[in-house]
Amino acid sequence: MSEQTFQTLGEFIIDKQDDFKYSTGELSRLLSAIRLASKVVNREVNKAGIAEIIGHAGNQNVQGEDQQKLDVLANNLFIEALSQREVVCGIASEESDDFIEIKATSNAHLNKYVVLIDPLDGSSNIDVNVSVGTIFSIYRRVTEPGTPVQLKDFLQKGVKQVAAGYVVYGSSTMIVYTTGNGVNGFTLDPSIGTYYLSHPNMKFPTTGKIYSINEGNYIKFPQGVKDYIKYCQLEEGDRPYTSRYIGSLVSDFHRNMIKGGIYIYPSTSQSPKGKLRLLYECNPMALLAEQAGGKASDGYRRILEIEPTELHQRVPFFCGSAAMVTKAEEFMAKALKP
Incomplete structure (x- = not known):
């Protein structure tokens, strides 16, 4: 160099x-x-x-x-x-x-x-x-x-x-x-x-073929997340997507920003508020995602608009290529309907 x-x-x-x-x-x-x-x-x-x-x-x-x-x-x-x-x-x-x-x-x-x-x-x-x-x-x-x-x-x-x-x-x-x-x-x-x-000027692809989630917790996930994972695995159109999960938010986010993908750390039956910290992990990554043309949400609302109430507050986290996050949100909303 x-x-x-x-x-x-x-x-x-x-x-x-x-x-x-x-x-x-x-x-x-x-x-x-x-x-x-x-x-x-x-x-x-x-x-x-x-x-x-x-x-x-x-x-x-x-x-x-x-x-x-x-x-x-x-x-x-x-x-x-x-x-x-x-x-x-x-x-x-x-x-x-x-x-x-x-x-x-x-x-x-x-x-x-x-x-x-x-x-x-x-x-x-x-x-x-x-x-x-x-x-x-x-x-x-x-x-x-x-x-x-x-x-x-x-x-x-x-x-x-x-x-x-x-x-x-x-x-x-x-x-x-x-x-x-x-x-x-x-x-x-x-x-x-x-x-x-x-x-220079890093950008998330609008969509991608990678989903990053710890599928070992599948049985503990909300129904909307389970449904989205099934959608990712379905052989149809440009799917199935590829599952890639390192277990380090920075590494998973970095790969998905370059290649296109979605990172999900949802709530679980054991951690109903999620695991990742709003202030130390989700907010900074959400700002980076939006500045790179991506999207970040807790499954229902924009991460950057959440009002923090404590230093170590946890939230569910959906982050990555905008079209993929939007699709995941659709499954989350649909699962709430009677």
């Missing part, structure tokens, strides 16, 4: 800074912090098998899930990197019970942004060398700068996001993000530690 041919992430951020509604250099500093932390996490992920950082950390997070050693490491790395930039007043992490008020500098309470982050999505896959990721979401605070950050600064609808993105640590490491002006992807050249623009 040649530096003369490809634009770096830093150059791209500077070139596109006017596209950001609140452009004062803050976005550049925020994304620089995420970029830096992602490189360190990437290094740790790549050497996890020989550095004694695979396996359980011995604790559980607020959701009652076993934390992996890399969960804890990635969480600390991102919080540290974001805290040092004079732009963030608070951070909420999927791995932490409550939000964190940033006090790294004496003027931190004057900062205008909060970040919500899933530091290592799909971390249980680390032990078997399957792709994992980081998901981030950025909002402007609703309380007055100069006052302590509050819970309501984080409990904002997804439509209020000013930026969102993910990092995928796979066969190559990529940052994919949006500031509300399309979606762009950058691939890390590990030889020099620089991200280059490799996937």
Whole structure:
């Protein structure tokens, strides 16, 4: 890869800074912090098998899930990197019970942004060398700068996001993000530690042939989801579709955005509210999906319009190529009719 041919992430951020509604250099500093932390996490992920950082950390997070050693490491790395930039007043992490008020500098309470982050999505896959990721979401605070950050600064609808993105640590490491002006992807050249623009203006195909869902839970799914799966498997027209499920939201989403497909994590009889977190996973991925011409829903309503009521709120999630999500919603609505 040649530096003369490809634009770096830093150059791209500077070139596109006017596209950001609140452009004062803050976005550049925020994304620089995420970029830096992602490189360190990437290094740790790549050497996890020989550095004694695979396996359980011995604790559980607020959701009652076993934390992996890399969960804890990635969480600390991102919080540290974001805290040092004079732009963030608070951070909420999927791995932490409550939000964190940033006090790294004496003027931190004057900062205008909060970040919500899933530091290592799909971390249980680390032990078997399957792709994992980081998901981030950025909002402007609703309380007055100069006052302590509050819970309501984080409990904002997804439509209020000013930026969102993910990092995928796979066969190559990529940052994919949006500031509300399309979606762009950058691939890390590990030889020099620089991200280059490799996937400009990413778009979901209108429809696709991949459905991603954990079919092992089929018996626990709502009837509408069962009916949609049968539709996907029916030999008719361009069907049957292909089932592809990695078990890492970032990886499944990334593949479906490139190839065309739908990702579904519905409610189940065991988890009636769904499993994925609205603020840390669904909202940022929904913004990316819509900016890439796709669609995201809880099966009935637009994800970005859901009013959050708690930091770790869960919702069902249907996301991907617009025509496929719309069809799944039709089956969900039909199943409700007497």
